[in-house]
Amino acid sequence: MTLEDLQKKGFLRESQIDDARALLALDQESERQMPGVARFSLGVGAWFAGFFLIGFILTAVGLSGSAEGAFVTIGGVFLAIGVTLLRIGKGVFSDQLGLALSFAGYVAGIFGMVGLLGEDFGSALVVALVLCPLVYWLSRNSVMRFYAVAWVWVMWFLLAFTEDGIGWLVSGLTLSFCVMLLGMSGWRPERIWNAATVASMLAFLVILWIMSSEMNSRYEPFFSDLFYAVGPFVAIGFAILLLFLEKGRGVASTLRIAIYALLGGAVGFAGAPGVAACLGLMIVAHARSERWVGWLAVIGLVAFLIQFYYFLDVSLMAKSLWLISTGMILLVLAAFSKPEVESPNRSTPPLSS
Amino acid sequence: MEDSAKKGEGTSRFLTRADLERLIRGGLVSETKGSELLSAYRESIGWARWIRFWAGSLGAVFFLAGVIFFFAQNWKEMSPLLRFLILEVAVIASVVGALCFRAHEAIKQWCLVAASVFTGVLIAVYGQVYQTGADAFEVFALWSLLMLAWVVVAKFAPLWMFWLVVAETAAVLYAGQVLVPSGALSWPLVHTVMGIMTVAFLILWELLSRAKPFAWLQGDWIRVMLVTATLYFLSVMPWMTIFDFAYQSDEWGSAQSVGVLAWLIGIVVGTWYYVRGTRSVLSMSLCVLCATVILVCLLGRWMLDELWDNAGGWLIASLLALACFGGATALIVKLARMEPVRSSGAGEVES
Numbered sequence: 001m002t003l004e005d006l007q008k009k010g011f012l013r014e015s016q017i018d019d020a021r022a023l024l025a026l027d028q029e030s031e032r033q034m035p036g037v038a039r040f041s042l043g044v045g046a047w048f049a050g051f052f053l054i055g056f057i058l059t060a061v062g063l064s065g066s067a068e069g070a071f072v073t074i075g076g077v078f079l080a081i082g083v084t085l086l087r088i089g090k091g092v093f094s095d096q097l098g099l100a101l102s103f104a105g106y107v108a109g110i111f112g113m114v115g116l117l118g119e120d121f122g123s124a125l126v127v128a129l130v131l132c133p134l135v136y137w138l139s140r141n142s143v144m145r146f147y148a149v150a151w152v153w154v155m156w157f158l159l160a161f162t163e164d165g166i167g168w169l170v171s172g173l174t175l176s177f178c179v180m181l182l183g184m185s186g187w188r189p190e191r192i193w194n195a196a197t198v199a200s201m202l203a204f205l206v207i208l209w210i211m212s213s214e215m216n217s218r219y220e221p222f223f224s225d226l227f228y229a230v231g232p233f234v235a236i237g238f239a240i241l242l243l244f245l246e247k248g249r250g251v252a253s254t255l256r257i258a259i260y261a262l263l264g265g266a267v268g269f270a271g272a273p274g275v276a277a278c279l280g281l282m283i284v285a286h287a288r289s290e291r292w293v294g295w296l297a298v299i300g301l302v303a304f305l306i307q308f309y310y311f312l313d314v315s316l317m318a319k320s321l322w323l324i325s326t327g328m329i330l331l332v333l334a335a336f337s338k339p340e341v342e343s344p345n346r347s348t349p350p351l352s353s
Numbered sequence: 354m355e356d357s358a359k360k361g362e363g364t365s366r367f368l369t370r371a372d373l374e375r376l377i378r379g380g381l382v383s384e385t386k387g388s389e390l391l392s393a394y395r396e397s398i399g400w401a402r403w404i405r406f407w408a409g410s411l412g413a414v415f416f417l418a419g420v421i422f423f424f425a426q427n428w429k430e431m432s433p434l435l436r437f438l439i440l441e442v443a444v445i446a447s448v449v450g451a452l453c454f455r456a457h458e459a460i461k462q463w464c465l466v467a468a469s470v471f472t473g474v475l476i477a478v479y480g481q482v483y484q485t486g487a488d489a490f491e492v493f494a495l496w497s498l499l500m501l502a503w504v505v506v507a508k509f510a511p512l513w514m515f516w517l518v519v520a521e522t523a524a525v526l527y528a529g530q531v532l533v534p535s536g537a538l539s540w541p542l543v544h545t546v547m548g549i550m551t552v553a554f555l556i557l558w559e560l561l562s563r564a565k566p567f568a569w570l571q572g573d574w575i576r577v578m579l580v581t582a583t584l585y586f587l588s589v590m591p592w593m594t595i596f597d598f599a600y601q602s603d604e605w606g607s608a609q610s611v612g613v614l615a616w617l618i619g620i621v622v623g624t625w626y627y628v629r630g631t632r633s634v635l636s637m638s639l640c641v642l643c644a645t646v647i648l649v650c651l652l653g654r655w656m657l658d659e660l661w662d663n664a665g666g667w668l669i670a671s672l673l674a675l676a677c678f679g680g681a682t683a684l685i686v687k688l689a690r691m692e693p694v695r696s697s698g699a700g701e702v703e704s
């Protein structure tokens with residue numbers, strides 16, 4: 001579906017085409033000015049420079065017991081300058097300097113506040129939670145917004161490795177999953193919320209990764225029982241989102257979603273919730289024509305499948321039977337799905353092409 | 354003229370659901386028409402083709418993974434004879450299936466993928482049953498040799514990549530089990546040799562994928578994977594030189610010269626080729642980024658070697674990193690705008 005199609009079908013008047021192009025061209029224009037890979041280069045540079053800046057702060061302030069206040073002050077100043085540079089600065093260097101300063105400021109600020117509030121990850125999470133909305137609204141830079149949310153998730157992951165880890169893990173999974181589903185349902189403007197959605201999507205996959213490996217043996221027996229419910233929970237969540245995205249498409253669509261929910265739930269119940277999640281993400285990505293999410297899901301699927309091989313709680317024989325039967329069901333599904341005549345108005349080419 | 358071209362470019366771009374949501378939120382499409390628009394969008398999504406492709410591909414992957422898991426279990430209740438029988442029948446059935454479904458390209462290709470995987474499992478089970486004591490590289494080398502015929506017949510790009518992974522694994526294992534212990538090669542030099550081997554495959558792919566009979570080999574993902582693998586292998590020697598030199602050894606040997614020179618040639622030729630030859634912004638950027646990372650590591654090491662406890666040293670290192678990556682970003686943007694000398698291959702999908 002293109003702007004031309006929208007005009008032909010009467011959704012847009014000819015006089016509105018220029019406005020529509022202007023509204024959608026912002027990303028295209030910035031892509032023409034700076035390809036995605038160049039922005040990635042900026043981000044990597046900011047990481048390197050930020051790492052050296054942290055070294056600068058550490059050597060300048062020192063690690064003495066009374067240095068917390070200095071860390072908080074320097075961190076706050078760096079963060080403020082970084083966010084200001086990202087807001088008002090123009091050009092590659094100011095963007096990169098802004099990101100590097102923000103990165104170093106975040107680390108120094110959190111480090112100092114942890115020292116002041118008490119030496120645990122809980123206080124670090126509180127600081128990240130307070131800074132997150134401030135930085136998110138003040139900074140208009142999508143990378144900075146992504147970092148603001150990602151810092152919260154990083155602190156959450158660290159708490160997952162403490163005594164009460166299981167609670168943090170389960171609440172983190174639920175929260176990241178909900179934010180991701182809401183973001184992908186389109187309930188809020190994508191331009192503003194995309195950074196939070198992407199950060200939460202990655203956090204969701206990381207939490208599933210932690211749950212599928214290390215945690216299972218750490219929190220026996222409670223976790224073992226809970227673990228098998230994660231897959232069906234994830235499959236049902238994705239199915240609800242798909243029902244929303246596909247509403248009004250009739251029985252065939254509902255049937256397809258039900259097949260996913262059953263198959264994904266079964267695979268998750270077998271001990272591979274990550275595989276179920278990636279299958280769901282692939283379908284959602286196709287429903288929203290988000291190709292990069294689709295590829296992320298495919299890469300995640302391969303990684304989770306490899307991890308499933310090393311998952312010790314399920315015997316290789318059981319895993320093998322689950323995989324063979326799921327594979328056969330999918331092959332039968334492929335064999336019986338009739339190739340349709342492609343609509344000339346379809347949104348984007350599928351991942352396969 | 355230019356304006357009308359731009360206009361056409363803007364109106365013919367495929368829209369995502371996020372684009373439509375933006376149009377509705379922007380007030381260009383009314384709320385009532387908005388739900389109609391989203392409904393029309395939903396109808397435009399081709400699900401049947403997508404399900405056919407992915408259910409088929411994932412079904413095959415899950416099924417083959419299940420077979421691998423099954424034989425990895427080394428189930429004691431199953432006699433060795435029965436194991437061999439099952440696997441040999443599976444190999445023969447896959448090849449017969451490929452012959453029977455010659456007209457259905459996708460089924461034929463997946464049958465040959467299955468035959469290739471079953472061959473590997475058969476070799477592994479052979480080692481399991483007879484405890485041959487063979488080195489791991491022999492298993493992978495034999496596997497890559499035996500599956501080669503099916504790889505050639507299948508004309509299926511993912512199977513070629515799979516074959517390359519198996520063959521390169523055999524080479525790395527051979528180096529690890531024979532060449533390095535005997536002192537014939539050092540690990541960094543092994544990586545350089547692997548880089549040269551991968552670049553040879555990359556050159557071969559660049560030449561072949563342009564030819565009509567090899568159109569099935571096209572796909573920018575192959576180029577990106579081969580470029581990434583090449584840069585990884587070639588970067589190990591400069592990396593080791595930066596961080597090990599003067600700690601492990603003070604002498605600059607001929608192996609280091611060869612490795613660093615190979616890396617330098619790879620970066621320069623790769624950047625030039627993907628700008629002026631076959632245009633690929635991503636591949637060119639990977640070369641530039643690889644060079645920048647190595648350069649920043651070199652400068653950081655040089656700067657902080659003496660000044661690691663001095664705040665000024667860290668600050669200068671930070672500014673150098675900013676300058677290097679800022680320069681790299683500006684270079685990528687500039688090179689991305691340059692016109693290639695000749696048009697790109699058919700496999701090129703980037704703009």
